[in-house]
Amino acid sequence: MAEALTLENCDLDCGTNNRNHHTGDVGCSKLVVRRGQAFDIKLQFSPRGYEEGVDQLTLFAQTGPCPSEDFGTEAKMKVSDSLEEGDWSAAISSVDGDNLVLSIISPPDARIGKYVLSLETSTGTEENSCNLGEFFLLFNPWCPEDAVYMENEAERTEYVVTQHGIIFQGTKDSITTVPWNFGQFEDYILEASLEVLDKNPKFAEDSTTDCTQRNDPVYISRVVSAMVNCNDDSGILYGRWDNCYDDGVSPMSWIGSVDILRRWRKFGCQAVRYGQCWVFAAVACSVLRCLGIPARVISNYNSAHDTNSNLVIEQYLDDQGKKQKKTRDMIWNFHCWVEAWMNRLDLPEGYDGWQVVDPTPQEKSDGVYCCGPAPVLAVKEGDLAINYDVPFVFAEVNADVVYYVEQKDGTVRQTKYTSQVGQKISTKAVGNDGREDITHNYKYPEGSEDERRVFDKANQQVVVPRVQREDAPHAIDMKIKVSEKMDKGSDFDVFALIRNNTAEDRECRLQFCARPTSYTGEVGPECGKKDLPSFSLEANAEKSVPLRILYEKYGSSLTQDNMIKVVALLNDKTTKDILLAIRDIHVKNPDIKVRVLGEPKQQNKMVAEISMKNPLSEPLSGCSFTVEGAGLTEGLVVKDLDCSVESGQDAKVRVDLMPQLSGLRKLAVDFESDHLKGVKGYKNVIIAPLPK
Template sequence: MAEALYLENSDLDCGTNNRNHHTGDIGCQNLVVRRGQAFEIKLQFSPRGYEEGVDQLSLIVQTGPQPSEESGTEAHFKVSDALEDGVWSAAVVSSEGDSLVLSIRSPPDARIGHYSLTLETSNGTEENSCSVGELYLIFNPWCPEDSVYLEHEEERMEYIQCQYGIVFQGTKDSIDPVPWNFGQFEDGILEICFTLLDSNPRYQKDPIKDCSRRNNPVYISRVVSAMVNCNDDGGVLYGRWDNIYNDGINPNSWIGSVDVMRRWKKYGCQPVRYGQCWVFAAVACSVLRCLGIPCRVITNYYSAHDTNSNLLIEQYLDYQGNKQKDQKDMIWNYHCWVEAWMTRPDLGEAYNGWQVVDPTPQEKSADIYCCGPAPVFAVKEGDLGLKFDVPFVFAEVNADVIYYVTQKDGTVRQTLNTAQVGQKISTKAVGKDTREDITHTYKYPEGSDDERRVYEKANQAVAVPKGEPSAVPSDVTIKLKVSEGMNMGNDFDVFAIINNNTDEEKECLFRFCARPVNYTGAVGPECGMMDLPDLKLEAHSEQAIPLQILYEKYGSSMKDGNLIKLMALLQDLSNNDTILAMRDIHVKNPDIKVRVMGEPKQQRKLVAEISLKNPLSEPLTDCCFTVEGAGLIDGLVQKELDGPVEPGQDAKVRMDLMPQLSGLRKLVVNFESDRLKGVKGFKNIIIAPPPK
């Protein structure tokens, strides 16, 4: 009888396996593999080697606190001569002396998780069991049988592998590309993502059931949506929109997800203060990409928040154009969420593909502050009866807007706008830093037969009450135009272009004002005003009415995001018609310049010189640059300037970089001072691999 077989040493070969599984950027400290794809391990035995026909080998994989085969969190399988499809299996690759190489493959619908791997040996009389090691198993967009399979390699590189991106802010007429460091493969981020899953209330209540559902990207994305905000749980980010951030970090100061997620873990999974929609979305994108679910950040301009689910956004204004207080329905200048790619077997093949997942806490879904996954195709077709949260997303991009304007005499005039909501829906283009417009994936062209067909179908689904005003073109129109040079520190003009398209002269009341506004629509004090109580419009005429906006008026009251809301309100005294025109404008920050000195090679020091010219007529104090860059610099690095930066002078620092990864990398920069805040910049750097 042969001696018993004992495992002396095991080698998970993390470096090779991780590279083969597209997780090489995580490093080689942990084995991180994708489901449905084989990986190889090396075993060394004593006092003898493996003998085919004599030794029987079995493996056990387990994940979760109470693993079981019934819940799909445990598998017990024999080592054979060939891998099997659809189940956990193992096969001998080679055997030489006391060494054995095994190939192991999980099923493409395995539960993701942190697994232990145990080897059992038997020679017929003696049995042994010992630990081989641990591994992380994640989703696999490269595997056609995986529910997150993505066909095109360039899209997998963008939506899974790319550790940086662009989040679009600003306004629909002045779209501002803001760089972001997703850093999903940075040290510790994978462990933090699984900690996030284990912190969710469903896991705390029933860990067996929760872990058993971790094979389903629909379930995982819903958990991530809930856990990125902290409204119901110990989630990652605390949302705040009131410009009071003294006990935390201004949401506009973040430039990446890594620092946010590390802070959450470092301080005992207490919510990080503070986040707003683009921060929630970007962190969710990092988590989903890290777990293997293709993901991208989306920006919707003029995004509606429909609180009573009637597909109408009701806005109440006084005769001066001021919003009345306590309005529940809102229109945000822009709103960010993410799309995650997956199949929807629960809904049908037509609804496979991109799904809206929104972690910003707005409304509850099944008693939890989360949203989605809602199929983008269902939103486009107005299929509001499908899960999850399709009606809410449909309203965000498709709701009509009614303005109720109270006149001086107390009467109320109504104005309907069917085209305001859901414009220039944007995401980063594949492989480029440019914008891709994906509005057509959410809605049919405004005014088309399909657009009205879908809207009527949606109206019937939510039982919208009849009798609301229809959109009747006015004989008097207003368009708001802007001038060049809308840069921070400058004075500039804006214009109301009024057209009287009738045969009669019109006598009108006209009010034109400008106020700083944040992206959710909360306005500050007036920074420009013109009141014309007796404006005369000649028949078939056009008038351009200028309004000067001075830095001395807007500079001290500018809100985060550098937005100013223009509002023009005209009342036709002949028939009391009210014509309303609004536009949000974006005042541009100065550029940040980044100059890289040194030869950009892996494991070779580089120096980045970062500078910004003060565009204001006053000194900048408390100046600080912050940088992040996956594969370029470890974590977040800050450098403060010693003294003030005078008008026209450069704020300048140097920072050392030590690239750990080759390929295209992005250095992301933020600048803060007393008068300029949240100024962003970036530099693309191509890092050459080390010589072989």
């Protein structure tokens, strides 16, 4: 009888397998593979090698706290001559003396997660078993049978593999860019992403059922949506919008997800302070990409928050044009969420593709602060009954907005109706830092037959209040125009352009006011005001009324959003009509300049010279630059300046870089000081690989 087969060594060949499975940026310290695709391991036996017909080999792959074949969390694979695709399977790839190479494949609907791999050998009556190690199994957008399969290679690269990106902020008239380090392959991010699943309350309630559902991207994305905020659970981020962030990190200061996820995991899954919508979305995007689900961050301008689900956003103003506290519905200058790519096997045919997943805690869904996945196509078609949370997303991009002005005598009049919600819906373009406008994915063109058809369909599913549509032309038109150059630290003008479309002169009163505002619409004290009690408009003529906005007035009360809300209220004394014009303007931060010195190649020292000119009339103190870039830096690099920066002078630092990864990399930069915060910049660097 042959002596027992004893394993001497097991090589999971992490480097080769990871490269083949598009997880090479993880490195060689752990095996990270994708479901539905084979990977090889190398076994060495002693004192003899494997003998066909004598030795029987069986592999076991187990995940979760209670592995079970019945629940899909345990697989038993008898090693054979060939792989059987569609199921867990193992086969001999080659035999060379004492060395044996095995190929292993998982089904394309396997449960994702951390697996323990073990081997059982049988030689006659002799049996041995041993632990071969651990591996991580992810979704596979390269596998046609996987529910997250994405056909286009450039899109797979952008939405799964690329570790950096751009998030769009500002206003629809002044779109700004924020660099972001998603860092899904950075150290400990995979472990943190899986811990997100294990800290999910559904796992605590029933770990067996929870792990069983981890083959479904719909289930996973819904869990991630709930777990990125901490409202109901041990979630990652604590949301705050009141401009008081001294006991944490301002949402505007973050430039990446890596530090957030590492902090959350390091400190026992205590919520990281603080996040706002783009931070929630970016962290969710990192987790989804890390787990293998294609994802991208979306910015929706003039985004509605419909608190009573009637598809109408009602805004109440006083006779000075200031929003009243009884207003609960909101219009955000922009709102960010995530789109995740997947098949919707839980829905009727036709709703596959991009799905809205929104982790910002706004309204509850099935009793939990989460949102989605909502098929983008269902939003576009007004199919409000489709799971999940389509009505809420539909309102964000389609709700009508009605403004009411309350007079001093207590009477309330509708003064403005607009359908300008859901504008310039944007995401980073594939393969470059440009902006791709995807508004057409969410809605048909305004005024088209399809747009009316969809809105009529939606109206049949909700109770919509009666509002006065503005179809007839106005006797008087008014809009707000801004200056070309509105830099922080400078004074500038805004203008009320008023046109009398009638053949007779009109006497009016104009109230023109500016207040700093947050991107969610909360306003601060006045920073500019003009009241013209008696204002003449000549027949068929246009008049421009300027309003000077001074830095000495807005500087101290400007929030880190750098936005000012300008409101013009015109009372026509002849008709008693009230005309309203509103515009949010974005005050531009200074540019950050980044210059990289040295040859850009792997494991070659480089230096980044970073500078920014102080545009303010006062000196800046407490200055610091924070730098981050997957494959370029070891986590965050913080450089403090030991002296103040005078007006017109440059803040400068040098940062050493040692690139570990080749290809296109993005160095993201944030600047903070006492008077200037959340200033962003970045530099793209192409790193050459090491010679083979």
